[in-house]
Amino acid sequence: MQTISKRKFIKSSAALAIGTAIFAFASPQAFAESTKIIYQTFLDPNNAKDPRSAAQTKMIDAFQAKNPDIKIELLVDPTGGAAARAIKSGSQTPDVIRVVGFAVSEFAATGNLLQLDDLVKKDGIPDDDWLLPLSNTKVDGKLYALPQDFRIPILFYRKSMLEKAGVKPPTTWGEVCALGDKFAQSDTITFAVPLGGTGGLGGAQSLGEFFLSTMLPGNGGQYFTPDGKIAFSKESFIKAAQTIKDFYTKCKVTPLRSAQMGFNELHDALRSGSAATAVFGVYRYKTVKQQGGGDDLAWAPAPGYTANDKQTVYSYNIAINKKTANPDAAWTFVKFMVSPEAQAFAAEGGEVVSRKSAYTSPYFQSDAGKDQKQWADLVAQRGQTVTYTPILSTYHTILGEAFQRMILKDGSPADAYDELIERYGAALAKAQ
Secondary structure, three states, X not given: OOOOOHHHHHHHHHHHHHHHHHHHHOOHHHOOOOEEEEEEEOOOOOOOOOHHHHXXXXXXXXXXXXXXXXXXXEEEOOXXXXXXXXXXXXXXXXXXXXXXXXHHHHHHOOOOEOOOHXXXXXXXXXXXXEOOOHHHHOEOOEOOOEEOEOEOEEEEEEHXXXXXXXXXXXXXXXXXXXXXXOOOXXXXXXXXXXXXXXXXXXXXXXXXXXXXXXXXXXXXXXXEOOOOOEOOOHHHHHHHHHHHHHHHOOOOOOOHHHHHOOHHHHHHHHHHOOEEEEXXXXXXXXXXXXXXXXXXXXXXXXXXXXXXXXXXXXXXXXXXXXXXXXXXXXXXXXXXXXXXXXXXXXXXXXXXXXEXXXXXXXXXXXXXXXXXXXXXXXXXXXXXXXXXXXXXXXXXXXXXXXXXXXXXOOOOHHHHHHHHHXXXXXXXXXXX
């Protein structure tokens, strides 16, 4: 049996007494476990090539410095599929999700997004400190998500190709059509119109996002009703379908091979210069420029039926899982991520951030932030929001297939409309 000297015993007892006293008077928070919030995002922090990922890391680091009792753990989910499954199944995690604007109605329809109206009112978040009013984000009069950025279609173009053809960036669909007579390069796509389903969140998303979500509702019109019924007219559909078919046929600005192009192929065509012009997303501009466009790549406002047509915009939003075990911590995080401070970091990654007050950041006075400030002005001047269907991926799939049949098999816009109405109506009935 081990023995202990009297002196060692006294020393040990004193140390124990001091330790006990410190424990007794220490703040309970000093020993509490941190609350963990799982944040679903499409941005991978290990992707060194994406400046948006680096900006996201800065935002989260800044949050945790202010809130050391909340630990943020990322769920990297590039397609959003994991978040969709979790919300639809009523899972407790992820606690916070990034959801694309045209999917908010689909997620809200599950009943598993936390309504934010009372929280926004309680914390005095102003409705008018956004490029477009916060109320525009509501679904059927209720707020389920807060916009982190705004995304508007713009015209990407190769300066050298337009200069060689002796033309300026087109401002209307009629001017796009007229490009066909100006371009002599047989191996160059004059104006790429993507109908394919690669990339994006499902179906012919690029066709819907860059063209039809603006062309079908028109200026200030409706796209869908809150319960998913089609709200645009047959006349607007036939006008849009004929315009796009003309690009492939009468105008000869889009070859038939581009009917298979989706997000991925359109990105590559712009990066490599095999497309002279295309309507694409502002969020890809800096990446395409870095990957090959260089100083030859430029942008202009997207064409419309007229040069000043409204353009449908959407956001990536941040929302809270209604089933989260930590709603207070989740709201603290969400509130920070849409704050002007956090959005100043997001802007460094290339986003057109949603809060007006974020544009006082020094970044926007620099050359790096010049384009984004102009895009923000474009959103404020020409941007409009619309209501999307809760089965958007299915709608985009039906839409893309109907347009491909119309063009590749020389069908009529009226036939494409009838196909859409029949197939979409059956899909919506099945989903309800």
